[in-house]
Amino acid sequence: MLLAVENLHVHFRTADGVLRAVDGVSLQVDEGQTLAIVGESGSGKSVTANSILRLIAEPPGRIAGVIRWRGADLLALSQRQVRKIRGGEIGVIFQEPTTSLNPVLSIGHQLVETLRLHERLDRAAAERRAVELLASVGLPEPQRRIGDYPHLLSGGMQQRVMIALALAGSPKLLIADEPTAALDVTIQAQILELLRDFRRRTGAALLLITHDMGVVAEAAARVIVMYAGRKVEEASTKNLFRTPRHPYTRALLGAVPRLGAGTRRLAEINGAAPSLLQRGTGCAFASRCTSATEICRRVTPPLEAKAPGHVAACHHAAKEMVAA
Amino acid sequence: MSVLAPDRMVARDLPQVTPPAAPYRLLDIARSQPGMALGGGLLVLLLLIAIVAPTLGTVDPTAVSTARRLRPPSAEFWFGTDAFGRDLYSRVVYGARVSLAVGLITALVASAVGLAIGLVSGYVRWSDWVIMRVMDGVMSIPPVLLAVALMTLTRASVGNVIIAITLAEIPRVSRLVRGLVLSLREQPFVDAAIAAGTTTPRIIWRHILPNTLPALTVQATYICASAMVIEAILSFIGAGTPSSVPSWGNIMADGRALWQVKPSLIFIPALFLSVTVLAVNVLGDGLRDALDPRRPQAG
Numbered sequence: 141m142l143l144a145v146e147n148l149h150v151h152f153r154t155a156d157g158v159l160r161a162v163d164g165v166s167l168q169v170d171e172g173q174t175l176a177i178v179g180e181s182g183s184g185k186s187v188t189a190n191s192i193l194r195l196i197a198e199p200p201g202r203i204a205g206v207i208r209w210r211g212a213d214l215l216a217l218s219q220r221q222v223r224k225i226r227g228g229e230i231g232v233i234f235q236e237p238t239t240s241l242n243p244v245l246s247i248g249h250q251l252v253e254t255l256r257l258h259e260r261l262d263r264a265a266a267e268r269r270a271v272e273l274l275a276s277v278g279l280p281e282p283q284r285r286i287g288d289y290p291h292l293l294s295g296g297m298q299q300r301v302m303i304a305l306a307l308a309g310s311p312k313l314l315i316a317d318e319p320t321a322a323l324d325v326t327i328q329a330q331i332l333e334l335l336r337d338f339r340r341r342t343g344a345a346l347l348l349i350t351h352d353m354g355v356v357a358e359a360a361a362r363v364i365v366m367y368a369g370r371k372v373e374e375a376s377t378k379n380l381f382r383t384p385r386h387p388y389t390r391a392l393l394g395a396v397p398r399l400g401a402g403t404r405r406l407a408e409i410n411g412a413a414p415s416l417l418q419r420g421t422g423c424a425f426a427s428r429c430t431s432a433t434e435i436c437r438r439v440t441p442p443l444e445a446k447a448p449g450h451v452a453a454c455h456h457a458a459k460e461m462v463a464a
Numbered sequence: 465m466s467v468l469a470p471d472r473m474v475a476r477d478l479p480q481v482t483p484p485a486a487p488y489r490l491l492d493i494a495r496s497q498p499g500m501a502l503g504g505g506l507l508v509l510l511l512l513i514a515i516v517a518p519t520l521g522t523v524d525p526t527a528v529s530t531a532r533r534l535r536p537p538s539a540e541f542w543f544g545t546d547a548f549g550r551d552l553y554s555r556v557v558y559g560a561r562v563s564l565a566v567g568l569i570t571a572l573v574a575s576a577v578g579l580a581i582g583l584v585s586g587y588v589r590w591s592d593w594v595i596m597r598v599m600d601g602v603m604s605i606p607p608v609l610l611a612v613a614l615m616t617l618t619r620a621s622v623g624n625v626i627i628a629i630t631l632a633e634i635p636r637v638s639r640l641v642r643g644l645v646l647s648l649r650e651q652p653f654v655d656a657a658i659a660a661g662t663t664t665p666r667i668i669w670r671h672i673l674p675n676t677l678p679a680l681t682v683q684a685t686y687i688c689a690s691a692m693v694i695e696a697i698l699s700f701i702g703a704g705t706p707s708s709v710p711s712w713g714n715i716m717a718d719g720r721a722l723w724q725v726k727p728s729l730i731f732i733p734a735l736f737l738s739v740t741v742l743a744v745n746v747l748g749d750g751l752r753d754a755l756d757p758r759r760p761q762a763g
Contacts, residue, residue: 193659195655195658195659223661223662223663224661225661226658226659226660226661227659227660227661227662228661231660232656232659232660234652234655234656234659235652236652239651239652239653240652240653240655240656241653241656242653242657242670242671242674242675243653243675244674244675244677245670245671245674253662253670254660254661254662257660257661257662258661302656305656305660306660308660309660309661
């Protein structure tokens with residue numbers, strides 16, 4: 141077990157009250173595994189990812205629960221110890237490559253700096269490693285490009301540099317928060333291929349945060365679906381796509397365009413996600429759910445196993461009896 | 465510019481299109497930033513004049529001679545002489561020393577101190593309120609009054625002029641830097657640096673500070689220009705540079721009484737002051753464009 145998050149709560153104190161961004165989420169990532177977290181904006185998926193490395197500002201944020209990284213509780217570590225893990229054992233790739241690179245430092249500079257944070261390297265050795273890293277993420281002519289400033293690169297190239305930066309510390313886990321959201325589709329495919337290739341070569345695990353079911357299908361072995369700060373379903377990618385148990389998952393899958401599906405209108409999900417400021421009783425998705433009944437509005441559905449390795453939080457999800 | 469980025473990307477991929485090896489060659493700057501070249505060139509020229517003032521055919525700028533009062537311009541006295549028979553040309557050339565020293569030292573000190581204060585107050589949140597209220601207080605004192613107060617407490621000297629103007633400029637710089645830091649610290653690249661395990665001092669030093677420098681440099685040129693003007697004002701009203709030292713403000717103050725008889729006593733130092741201030745301002749505008757790393761590169 142590489143990473144185990146148990147009962148994670150992340151709350152933010154705001155002027156309007158306490159915002160429960162993440163409300164009791166548990167997840168596990170094994171060595172070499174790819175776990176995807178999907179959900180719409182505001183579902184808490186990025187906050188979950190950011191709290192793993194304690195990148196949430198405290199205050200106004202507050203993180204509770206247990207985050208176990210190779211046995212050690214990350215929430216109990218000192219700032220100094222967490223800093224060692226950040227960019228070292230755990231690398232992070234952010235959504236916006238354009239703004240995630242410092243505009244006044246050349247990419248080589250930023251790489252050398254990050255490399256030297258985590259390894260004892262002299263400048264020349266770090267520069268050689270930087271060129272290697274840039275080559276390994278598929279940046280053409282890394283030797284010449286190393287002095288370039290970020291604005292000289294295209295979005296796809298910038299994201300390659302971001303990945304090189306995340307790989308600088310030879311991480312065992314890579315957290316990728318919407319790594320392809322700002323890129324066009326062909327570049328998306330290249331970046332996903334790059335991440336897959338990196339996993340194959342190093343055996344590192346990947347925690348992929350995305351809102352794109354297409355990306356999930358392509359990259360992840362397991363999926364967690366989040367809605368309004370809670371995990372509503374978790375299964376292997378294959379099972380989730382074949383038999384989605386939660387109506388929200390079904391709705392998400394219905395909103396994915398498919399080739400050869402004719403001119404059918406994409407199914408949209410009516411309504412908006414509920415406010416995270418006050419949580420009523422009942423299922424958070426009930427007001428938008430087509431199959432919601434009385435019990436959905438009254439009782440919060442527990443997360444329970446519906447099939448082997450498949451959990452969902454829905455009163456109406458069919459339960460497949462496990463042959464004992 | 466952003467629209468063009470993909471095209472440039474493609475162009476740069478072609479092997480025959482090589483970017484300029486040294487982007488900061490002087491000629492390139494002169495071509496792409498004519499204003500900066502002009503302002504910088506003028507300023508360098510004035511600096512040279514100030515440094516080598518004794519060798520520029522000048523005489524002692526303070527030598528008084530009743531025998532040659534108010535001479536018109538001639539081969540001996542290029543700009544004529546003033547009411548005390550002092551050589552106006554020598555006085556104006558030596559006056560460049562005072563103006564430039566005041567301008568440059570004020571700009572440097574005010575920028576450095578303001579930068580430090582702004583960084584602390586922008587990054588260390590609890591200190592912000594206290595620091596900014598103190599700055600508000602300092603800011604509410606007009607620099608001219610502050611200078612007059614300092615003069616009465618001590619005595620007239622160029623050093624006091626510099627202190628008075630610097631004190632007045634520091635709050636402005638620290639406000640500017642603080643504002644920049646507040647927006648920079650929310651930038652994703654700062655988050656990315658934190659996520660990469662960078663320590664706080666290093667983040668301030670490598671990621672925040674360099675990004676404040678373009679705006680700060682531009683602000684420094686404006687401070688330099690305004691310091692020179694304030695020095696002239698202070699000297700003109702007798703609260704600045706002591707009258708024994710020729711500065712452009714002093715020369716104008718001395719020539720004030722004879723304004724109708726001999727206007728050149730005011731016009732010539734005023735012309736020098738205006739050209740210098742203009743040069744510095746033009747340089748500042750040019751720097752603002754040149755220091756933006758995202759600017760389209762020339763060629």
